Amino acid sequence: MLRRSLLIVLAAALAAPAAAQAKVPQLIFPVVGKAIYSDDYGAPRGQGRHDGIDIMAPKRSLVVAAEAGRVTFWTSSSRAGCMLYLHGKSGTTYLYIHLNNDRTLKNDNDGGCVQGVAFARGLKNGARVQAGEVIGYVGDSGDADGTASHLHFEVHPGGGGGSVNPYRHLRSARKLLFAPAPGSDVFRLTMRGTVVSAAPDSATLAVDRLVRYPGGHSLTKVGRKVELAVSPETAVFNPLGALIAGARIAALATGKPATVWTETQPTTLQAQLGAPLSLTAEKISLSQ
Ligand SMILES: [Zn+2]
Structure with a gap:
């Protein structure tokens, strides 16, 4: 204006x-x-x-x-x-x-x-x-x-x-997936979306909604795909709520709606950009 x-x-x-x-x-x-x-x-x-x-x-x-x-x-x-x-x-x-x-x-x-x-x-x-x-x-x-x-x-x-x-x-600018809370050098995310593909050590989520902590700042209609790292420690729950081995995510998850909680991790620009494998899933809960 x-x-x-x-x-x-x-x-x-x-x-x-x-x-x-x-x-x-x-x-x-x-x-x-x-x-x-x-x-x-x-x-x-x-x-x-x-x-x-x-x-x-x-x-x-x-x-x-x-x-x-x-x-x-x-x-x-x-x-x-x-x-x-x-x-x-x-x-x-x-x-x-x-x-x-x-x-x-x-x-x-x-x-x-x-x-x-x-x-x-x-x-x-x-x-x-x-x-x-x-x-x-x-x-x-x-x-x-x-x-x-x-x-x-x-x-x-x-x-x-x-x-x-x-x-x-x-x-040509790079768009951030999220921004950390002012003054905080760590963050974690809760993301909801659909699993596009999954392998034993990664899962790609088409993200619809995202909440960033600390602060509980939420974003809707995110419309981005994010490739998350899945580790042996990642807790994966099938649509019935049962804990499954993380390695089985590949067979189970594709096409399913899911909620992903990331580990609390240091803020880096790569993570903010949602760069491949820059975010690690701590817990993945699949639904039908
Ligand atoms: Zn203006």
């Missing part, structure tokens, strides 16, 4: 030379879970052209760092509302605009641009963050107030220079 005139202020604040030719690295997609966007960069918006892309997502969807870098909060723009800059290690700066400002799930505008509302719980202004770390929450602050919640995302190669179209960078 943001208009061009704000950028003049932002560019002045950053006071860095333009370097639009600087290379933008492969990004982590900045929103976790269901998100819809189109190439609306440059579209006419009120007083100017649209300098970013609006990523539509449910209110309070987790917003993550597109690459490793340092965050700076910006809370004094009536247009941008609650926003932050991510100064990426690559030299590219990303603008995250219209973060959540509501205390409740209603549009109360009562939460303020603070940690736990707009910015990730415990995240400090100026903090260094890892790629894929939660930095904020999707909302409708600023001149997006009352519209469908979305993240206005801008990409500025070289830092303070002009923006480039984020579209192809978003298209």
Whole structure:
């Protein structure tokens, strides 16, 4: 929703030379879970052209760092509302605009641009963050107030220079399966879906729903296949609730709905991406 005139202020604040030719690295997609966007960069918006892309997502969807870098909060723009800059290690700066400002799930505008509302719980202004770390929450602050919640995302190669179209960078971005709870370096998941294939030491689940702990953050309509590691210690229950040998999962599981509990494991980017065998099943419960 943001208009061009704000950028003049932002560019002045950053006071860095333009370097639009600087290379933008492969990004982590900045929103976790269901998100819809189109190439609306440059579209006419009120007083100017649209300098970013609006990523539509449910209110309070987790917003993550597109690459490793340092965050700076910006809370004094009536247009941008609650926003932050991510100064990426690559030299590219990303603008995250219209973060959540509501205390409740209603549009109360009562939460303020603070940690736990707009910015990730415990995240400090100026903090260094890892790629894929939660930095904020999707909302409708600023001149997006009352519209469908979305993240206005801008990409500025070289830092303070002009923006480039984020579209192809978003298209080629790696999407996270989940994001860990802010401040936690371990996680576990509960996933529901259908077993697509299984071998004695792995099972591929077409994931429909997912809950991440600690925090109990849930995602629906995940729509991704994840290849899980199955170990001799994995407890596998058949549709009658009987414990079976893990090695027999291959013969039993294909095509069956299942709930999978992962081991508690350290947070890694590979696990967050749902990379093959990066998650280990502790327990698998099959149903008919
Ligand atoms: Zn926008």
